[in-house]
Amino acid sequence: MTVSTGDAIARLAGAPVVRLQPLQGGDLSSVFRATLADDRTLIAKSGPEAQAEAAMLRAIHSTGCPCPTVVADAPGLLLMTELPDGGIPSAQAWAACGAALARLHAAQGDSYGWPTDHAFGPVPIYNQPMADWPAFWAERRLLADVDTLPPDLARRLETLAARLPDLLPAAPPAALLHGDLWSGNVLWGPDGFAGVIDPACYHGHAEVDLAMLALFGRIGDGFFDGYGAPDPEMRKRRPLYQLWPALVHLRLFGSGYAGLVDRLLSEAGA
Known part of the structure; x- marks a missing residue:
């Protein structure tokens, strides 16, 4: 050391x-x-x-x-403290994970955002609170530093962002989000679901966390038994929410993620 x-x-x-x-x-x-x-x-x-x-x-x-x-x-x-890790999740463990995330998302804020900005390394995360959810997702997420992106992707994002009031709920509950809930930040111990690590919290639509959990893996069987039934429209909104972490990966790690961004834009109708 x-x-x-x-x-x-x-x-x-x-x-x-x-x-x-x-x-x-x-x-x-x-x-x-x-x-x-x-x-x-x-x-x-x-x-x-x-x-x-x-x-x-x-x-x-x-x-x-x-x-x-x-x-x-x-x-x-x-x-x-250290959480246990290395277990293989069962349906029961996924249900426990779902129940835990339901408790997390039940904690609500007065607006969308967080008291301070954050960052993924050199990529800033702008969290100044807003009362309008589609506007927050457009301005604080999809269009944040859009001028750093290739021009064709930037144009498609700007077109999509203009349509967000028709594609996202205006005022979903301002749930406490983990904010970076990919599969590597969910730990499984020998006794099942161990917990979550490496947060990038803010308040927003709960579906943001669920979309991230499905981006680089799959949500396991049993999850929604613990979490509760999803909104029937969730799958339609999923690519809109997966675009943000895909854009972060593009900015952090380069053009290898351009195809993912392109695919999600197409799935979102842009």
Whole structure:
């Protein structure tokens, strides 16, 4: 371990670090498993969004949705408990996941957005609250930094964004969203659903999380037994909500994601 990292964790944890193991974390931060001299084992996450993530984890935890417990945080560093991982989800585990997300989404805000902006590395996430959901999705998500995109994709997005008042509900409940709910951020332990990690929270339409969960994987059998029956129109709106994470991947990782963005635009009718 580096002296600076180990010392920072020790100061924040209040105990010396005896072992620091790098973990495969996000592409945008450094993650370690820290074994302390007092026999605790914590997950340490460093990066500019550490304290923002701590606030989000506390918000998720308050709803009863399982997630890591924040032990301590400071500028650039978050210490939290570790969730079990490596299990294979059953239908019963998926139902437990659905029930947990239903509790998360039942926590509602007064408007769409979040008190602070966020970022996926160099990609900003604009969260200034708005009262109109289609306008929020257009301005804060699909058209955010649209000038950085290839001109043909930008034109299609602008055309689609103009149609959002006819395609999205004007005022769905402002659910507390995980905000980055791809399959890798849902953990399964030996006893079933373990919890969610790596949030990018804001308040919005609950279907945003469900669309993300289906983007790079599939929602397992049993999920809606726990979550509740989906709106019959959800599948029609899914590509509109999947466009945002696809655009983030395009900005972060390059043209390999242009085909995904193109496909979702076509599915959305643009």
